[in-house]
Amino acid sequence: xxxxxxxxxxxxxxxxxxxxxxxxxxxxxxxxxxxxxxxxxxxxxxxxxxxxxxxxxxxxxxxxxxxxxxxxxxxxxxxxxxxxxxxxxxxxxxxxxxxxxxxxxxxxxxxxxxxxxxxxxxxxxxxxxxxxxxxxxxxxxxxxxxxxxxxxxxxxxxxxxxxxxxxxxxxxxxxxxxxxxxxxxxxxxxxxxxxxxxxxxxxxxxxxxxxxxxxxxxxxxxxxxxxxxxxxxxxxxxxxxxxxxxxxxx
Amino acid sequence: xxxxxxxxxxxxxxxxxxxxxxxxxxxxxxxxxxxxxxxxxxxxxxxxxxxxxxxxxxxxxxxxxxxxxxxxxxxxxxxxxxxxxxxxxxxxxxxxxxxxxxxxxxxxxxxxxxxxxxxxxxxxxxxxxxxxxxxxxxxxxxxxxxxxxxxxxxxxxxxxxxxxxxxxxxxxxxxxxxxxxxxxxxxxxxxxxxxxxxxxxxxxxxxxxxxxxxxxxxxxxxxxxxxxxxxxxxxxxxxxxxxxxxxxxxxxxxxxxxxxxxxxxxxxxxxxxxxxxx
Amino acid sequence: xxxxxxxxxxxxxxxxxxxxxxxxxxxxxxxxxxxxxxxxxxxxxxxxxxxxxxxxxxxxxxxxxxxxxxxxxxxxxxxxxxxxxxxxxxxxxxxxxxxxxxxxxxxxxxxxxxxxxxxxxxxxxxxxxxxxxxxxxxxxxxxxxxxxxxxxxxxxxxxxxxxxxxxxxxxxxxxxxxxxxxxxxxxxxxxxxxxxxxxxxxxxxxxxxxxxxxxxxxxxxxxxxxxxxxxxxxxxxxxxxxxxxxxxxxxxxxxxxxxxxxxxxxxxxxxxxxxxxxxxxxx
Ligand SMILES: Nc1ncnc2c1ncn2[C@@H]1O[C@H](COP(=O)(O)OP(=O)(O)O)[C@@H](O)[C@H]1O
Ligand SMILES: [Mg+2]
Numbered sequence: 001x002x003x004x005x006x007x008x009x010x011x012x013x014x015x016x017x018x019x020x021x022x023x024x025x026x027x028x029x030x031x032x033x034x035x036x037x038x039x040x041x042x043x044x045x046x047x048x049x050x051x052x053x054x055x056x057x058x059x060x061x062x063x064x065x066x067x068x069x070x071x072x073x074x075x076x077x078x079x080x081x082x083x084x085x086x087x088x089x090x091x092x093x094x095x096x097x098x099x100x101x102x103x104x105x106x107x108x109x110x111x112x113x114x115x116x117x118x119x120x121x122x123x124x125x126x127x128x129x130x131x132x133x134x135x136x137x138x139x140x141x142x143x144x145x146x147x148x149x150x151x152x153x154x155x156x157x158x159x160x161x162x163x164x165x166x167x168x169x170x171x172x173x174x175x176x177x178x179x180x181x182x183x184x185x186x187x188x189x190x191x192x193x194x195x196x197x198x199x200x201x202x203x204x205x206x207x208x209x210x211x212x213x214x215x216x217x218x219x220x221x222x223x224x225x226x227x228x229x230x231x232x233x234x235x236x237x238x239x240x241x242x243x244x245x246x247x248x249x250x
Numbered sequence: 251x252x253x254x255x256x257x258x259x260x261x262x263x264x265x266x267x268x269x270x271x272x273x274x275x276x277x278x279x280x281x282x283x284x285x286x287x288x289x290x291x292x293x294x295x296x297x298x299x300x301x302x303x304x305x306x307x308x309x310x311x312x313x314x315x316x317x318x319x320x321x322x323x324x325x326x327x328x329x330x331x332x333x334x335x336x337x338x339x340x341x342x343x344x345x346x347x348x349x350x351x352x353x354x355x356x357x358x359x360x361x362x363x364x365x366x367x368x369x370x371x372x373x374x375x376x377x378x379x380x381x382x383x384x385x386x387x388x389x390x391x392x393x394x395x396x397x398x399x400x401x402x403x404x405x406x407x408x409x410x411x412x413x414x415x416x417x418x419x420x421x422x423x424x425x426x427x428x429x430x431x432x433x434x435x436x437x438x439x440x441x442x443x444x445x446x447x448x449x450x451x452x453x454x455x456x457x458x459x460x461x462x463x464x465x466x467x468x469x470x471x472x473x474x475x476x477x478x479x480x481x482x483x484x485x486x487x488x489x490x491x492x493x494x495x496x497x498x499x500x501x502x503x504x505x506x507x508x509x510x511x512x513x514x515x516x517x518x519x520x521x522x523x524x525x526x527x528x
Numbered sequence: 529x530x531x532x533x534x535x536x537x538x539x540x541x542x543x544x545x546x547x548x549x550x551x552x553x554x555x556x557x558x559x560x561x562x563x564x565x566x567x568x569x570x571x572x573x574x575x576x577x578x579x580x581x582x583x584x585x586x587x588x589x590x591x592x593x594x595x596x597x598x599x600x601x602x603x604x605x606x607x608x609x610x611x612x613x614x615x616x617x618x619x620x621x622x623x624x625x626x627x628x629x630x631x632x633x634x635x636x637x638x639x640x641x642x643x644x645x646x647x648x649x650x651x652x653x654x655x656x657x658x659x660x661x662x663x664x665x666x667x668x669x670x671x672x673x674x675x676x677x678x679x680x681x682x683x684x685x686x687x688x689x690x691x692x693x694x695x696x697x698x699x700x701x702x703x704x705x706x707x708x709x710x711x712x713x714x715x716x717x718x719x720x721x722x723x724x725x726x727x728x729x730x731x732x733x734x735x736x737x738x739x740x741x742x743x744x745x746x747x748x749x750x751x752x753x754x755x756x757x758x759x760x761x762x763x764x765x766x767x768x769x770x771x772x773x774x775x776x777x778x779x780x781x782x783x784x785x786x787x788x789x790x791x792x793x794x795x796x797x798x799x800x801x802x803x804x805x806x807x808x809x810x811x
Contacts, residue, residue, distance in 0.1 A: 052439055082441035092432035096454040100548060105450050109441025116446050119550070130546035142548060165440055291628065294621035298683035302618075302764065317678045341573035348570060385793035387757040389669065390786055393774060397598075398591045403577040477669045480761070484577075494673060502674075506666065513665045526562075 001066075002027035003169055003201055004051065009060035011043075011050055020046045022225045023060070028169070033192060034203045035212040035233070038222035039245050044205040045089075047222065048171050051203065052084045053077060065168055082109035085162030085200070087191070089174040091154045093161075095147040099138060102146050102157050103129040106164025125164075132160040136190060152183040159191060163198060170195060172204040176211065184208070188215050209241060320499040328501050332489060332508045339485035340512050342403050342478070343471040346410025350418060350471075351464055353411060357419035358460075362426035365452070376419070383416030388474045392483045406483035410475060414467045421463040425456040461527045465520045472516040476509045486512075602783035612769060616792065619765035622683050623755035626690020627748045633695040634660075634747075638702025645706050645714070645732060647724055660703065663696025668754045672763040683764030690751050690758065698747045702740065709735045741807045745800045752796050756789045 004027065011021040020043045028034045036044045049055040051062060053069055062069040065083065072080055085106075093102050107125045108116060115121065121129075133139050136156040141149060146157060155175060162170060175191065176184035192215050195202050206212040212219055213233055221229035221236075221244040228244050229236065360366050361376030392409035399405050433451035442450065479487020486509055493501035550556070574581065606612065640646050641656035671692045675685030709732060717731040759767025766785065773781040 054435055054438060078441040078443060080441075081439055084439070086436070086439040088432065088436060090432050092436035094433050094436075094450060094454050096457070097450075105437065105442075106440050108437060108446045108450065111446075113443075113445050116449050126548055127546060130548055134546070143552070161436075161440070171439075290624065294625050298618060298621050298625060298687055298764065302683045314678060321674070338577060341577055344570060345573050345577070345579075381794065381797070382790065385753065385790050385797065386786065387753060387789075389757050389760060390770070390789070393770075393782070394786075397779070398594050399587055404579055407577075407579070473665065473667050477667045480669060490670070490673075494677065499677075506670065509670075510662075510665055 003030050003065055004028040004203065005061075005063040006051075007061045007063075009047070009050060009062065010058045011046055011055060012058055013046075013055070020225050021050070021057075024220075024222075024225075024227050025060075026220050026227070026230055028201055028203055030201055031199075032201045032203075032218055033195065033216045034201070035216035035219035036203070036205045036222060037207070037209055037212050037219055037244065038228075040207060041224075042222040043225040044207075044222055045173050048086075048173050048203065048205055051169075051171055052081050052086060078109060082165055083168045084171060085165050085167035085169070086171040087155070087158045087162050087173070087175045089177050091151075091158050091178070093146040093154055093157055096145060098143050098145055099133065099149070099157055100126075100129060100142050103132055103160045103164055106161040109165065129160070129164060132163055135194065136160050151179050152187060155179065155187050156190065159187075159194060163194060163200075166198075167200055170200050170202045170204075172202060174205045174207055177207055184211065321503050323500040323503065324507065325493075325498060325500040325504045328489075328493070328498075328504045329508075332486065332505065335479075335484075335486045335489050336508050336512055338403060339475045339487075339509075340472065340515070342406045342483075342485055343410065343468065343475040343516075346407045346475065347414060347464065347468040347471050349407060349411035350414035350467070353415045354419045354422060357415055358422035358426065361419055361423040363423075364427055364429075364431075365448070376423070380416040380420050380423075383412055383414075384420075385416075386413070388413045388478065389481060392478045392481045396482050401482040401484075403484040406475060406478040406485060409478060409483060410471045413474065414471060418460070418463055418467055422456065422460045425459045426452060429455045458527050462524065465523050465527070469513075469516050469520050472513055473509075476512070598779040599783040601780065602787050603778070603780040604784055604787075606781045607784045607788045612766070612788075615759075615766045615769060616788070618683060619755050619759070619767075619792075620752070622686045622758075622765050623690060623748070623752040625687045626755065627694050627744075627751035629687070629691040630694020630751065631698055631744055631747060633691065634697075634699035634702055637695060637699035638706060639728065641699060641703040642706035644709070644711065645728065656699075656703075660696050660699040663692050664700060665696075666692075668693040668758060669761060672758040673761045676762045681762040681764075686755065686758045686763035686765055689763055690755060693754060694747050694751050697750060698743055701743045701746075702736075705736050705739045705743070706732060738807060742804050745804050745807070749797060749800050753793055756792065 006027070007025050009021055009024040010019060012019050024047060026034075036047060038044050046055055050057045051064070051069065053072075057070050060070075064080065067076075067080060069080060094105065097105075101119060104119070104121045104125060106129075107121060110125075111121065130139070130142070133142060136159055138153060138156055138160070141153065146154060149157065155178075158175070170191075172191065176187050179187060188211055191202065191204075194200075204212075204216065206216075213236065216233050218231065219229070219233055219236060220227055221240065223244050223246070229240050357376050357379050359376075360372040361380060363369070363373065366373045366376070388409055391413050392405060395405035395408040395412075399408065429452060433455065434447055437447045437451045475485055475487075476490075477487045479485050479489070480491060482488070486505055490502065490505040490509075493499075493505055637656050637660050639656075640652045641660050643649065643653060646653040646656065668689055671689035672685060675688045679685045679688075713735065714727055714731040717727040722730065755765050755767075757767045757770070759765040759769070760771045762768065766789070770782065770785050770789075773779075773785060
């Protein structure tokens with residue numbers, strides 16, 4: 001059974017606004033590194049935000065791990081989000097907090113309000129955070145403020161935060177678009193390795209097709225909210241790419 | 251104005267005559283505004299200064315200078331009596347600011363468009379609170395609280411608190427409205443609840459700004475608390491009016507020096523507080 | 529930074545004893561210390577001022593009762609009276625003159641008190657700063673009392689008090705605005721051989737014009753708010769009515785006067801917000 005099933009998903013931001021996603025369906029299996037490619041403005045971010053309901057879908061169904069995402073009440077929605085890690089294009093770290101606090105914030109879904117107030121996380125969480133920071137190669141920067149780090153380092157903090165959740169799925173929204181090409185490749189490699197080690201499937205927006213070809217095993221292509229391609233990466237060819245990115249050339 | 255004229259010119263390629271016509275029109279409207287202002291000034295001066303002043307009582311320039319001269323000099327003997335009121339004034343300002351900050355928390359929360367819990371009700375409510383707080387002078391607030399809680403420091407603290415809520419809450423709400431929404435999204439995505447979003451994504455972003463505003467308001471509150479004695483709300487103001495009523499003019503000067511002294515203390519403390527915040 | 533794949537490589541190197549504490553030896557101690565000092569000062573203040581904390585809950589009830597029984601309903605007729613409305617007009621005039629004179633005074637204060645444009649950093653700058661600070665530090669009510677005692681009752685002391693207050697208020701903001709300008713045009717003017725005044729008019733003024741107008745409108749707001757109460761000490765305007773009603777314990781009239789002040793301030797704020805908006809768009 002696939003970990004994530006998306007069926008006939010439609011989404012729009014305002015009631016009278018344009019339809020951003022039009023009848024999207026796809027499945028993510030437990031060992032997938034799944035790419036969503038497409039020109040900018042195609043609706044990739046919108047699609048990925050529908051999965052953990054940062055954006056509410058208008059119609060269609062999303063089933064994650066046997067639970068229907070679209071119809072959960074608030075409390076269960078939070079426990080669903082706990083199981084889905086997310087890594088952002090702009091990192092979305094808390095700039096004024098330390099690297100440690102940023103990584104620990106991945107555990108907030110498991111933390112009570114009183115502990116949150118005093119940032120008093122259980123020992124096991126701290127231990128786990130240290131391990132994560134060691135894995136992403138930031139153990140020397142534990143007490144630095146997040147805004148003192150370079151772009152690549154900031155995204156590593158983002159990765160550590162997402163994995164702190166112990167997620168069953170990772171959502172990646174163009175995780176490397178704000179980084180330069182060399183660092184991009186490193187960060188993608190790190191994500192892929194960590195995902196394999198923790199056996200977490202990934203659903204990843206990528207603007208850069210070469211990276212998608214290199215790291216992902218399946219992909220869908222979006223153009224203006226419509227799914228144009230769905231299949232293993234190997235089946236993707238130049239003609240299909242040209243079609244998907246046709247709008248961008250104009 | 252010159253620059254807009256230039257762009258007008260470039261866009262429409264006017265002839266020289268037309269340019270001069272535009273300028274003339276501008277000059278006319280400018281002149282009209284200046285004329286209106288002048289008429290108002292003259293009228294106001296006539297009413298407020300010339301008609302309303304008791305010129306006879308004021309007498310000649312020499313006698314005005316003489317009555318100003320009474321304030322020269324310092325009544326050194328008064329200083330020991332000023333220590334306790336000065337401390338009180340300072341403390342009233344501190345506690346007033348603290349209480350103001352506490353009241354501010356719901357006001358800023360309700361008054362920030364992006365986090366207000368129930369927009370049609372809480373947002374206008376908070377805005378009303380802010381405007382009311384700022385539009386009533388501290389003297390009036392103090393009068394009110396003296397009537398409610400009686401003479402003394404407590405009335406002063408309440409007056410300052412209520413008076414400072416408006417500004418602090420307004421600035422805080424604006425800071426909250428201006429935050430980067432990225433971290434909010436991130437905390438929501440890890441499964442955080444509303445409080446956790448507030449604590450982790452919003453508070454760290456706005457805290458330095460809000461602390462700056464609080465320190466700023468605290469400095470103003472020191473200034474304000476020095477006059478609350480006028481309506482019986484304790485502190486240096488009371489001594490000031492006693493000196494005034496007993497015509498001890500050097501004593502008045504002494505009290506003003508004491509007020510400047512605690513304001514200076516406030517400036518020094520706020521300088522270091524600001525440095526610590528940043 | 530570690531290589532692209534730290535996971536496998538560092539598995540073995542993972543330190544057994546990972547350790548981290550939020551408490552850091554000297555730094556945390558300083559910040560805890562600062563908190564303790566501030567909090568104990570506040571607690572001491574409550575003690576020193578003998579604030580009856582236990583009475584506070586009962587006070588809210590009392591507050592509601594006082595408002596309901598004494599201040600309600602406000603005596604609206606009293607503030608609709610012809611004489612009172614005359615005083616309202618006078619208050620506006622007083623605020624207008626005070627703000628205007630204060631602004632006129634604050635322009636040189638701001639110029640001389642800005643570190644980058646002052647004619648002399650050694651002499652003029654500190655003097656201008658001192659005056660600005662002195663004008664600001666003394667509360668407008670104290671200025672009003674002093675002028676009343678020198679010049680007698682009436683609106684003249686009110687206007688002067690507002691003038692001093694506005695000069696300090698706007699002078700500081702003007703100076704800050706001038707200090708924030710782009711020095712490029714100024715240097716260009718200087719290079720072209722302009723004198724100090726010309727540099728000011730052509731290099732600085734165009735840059736700060738909009739901000740100054742905004743500050744001017746803001747100053748009017750503040751002046752008007754102050755003008756409604758300086759009458760309390762005999763310096764003209766509607767504050768005098770307030771004082772009289774308070775002394776005579778005519779609480780329903782007090783309520784009506786306060787209400788009229790609030791409404792006037794609100795109107796003035798709406799108008800000045802509108803004006804500020806227009807000015808900003810001119811930019
Ligand atoms: N918060 C929003 N409100 C309204 N429209 C939005 C919002 N975010 C994105 N859009 C619109 O949705 C479309 C898809 O955006 P997005 O999903 O960000 O595309 P991509 O990530 O593929 O670049 C764009 O046309 C964009 O203008
Ligand atoms: Mg995007």
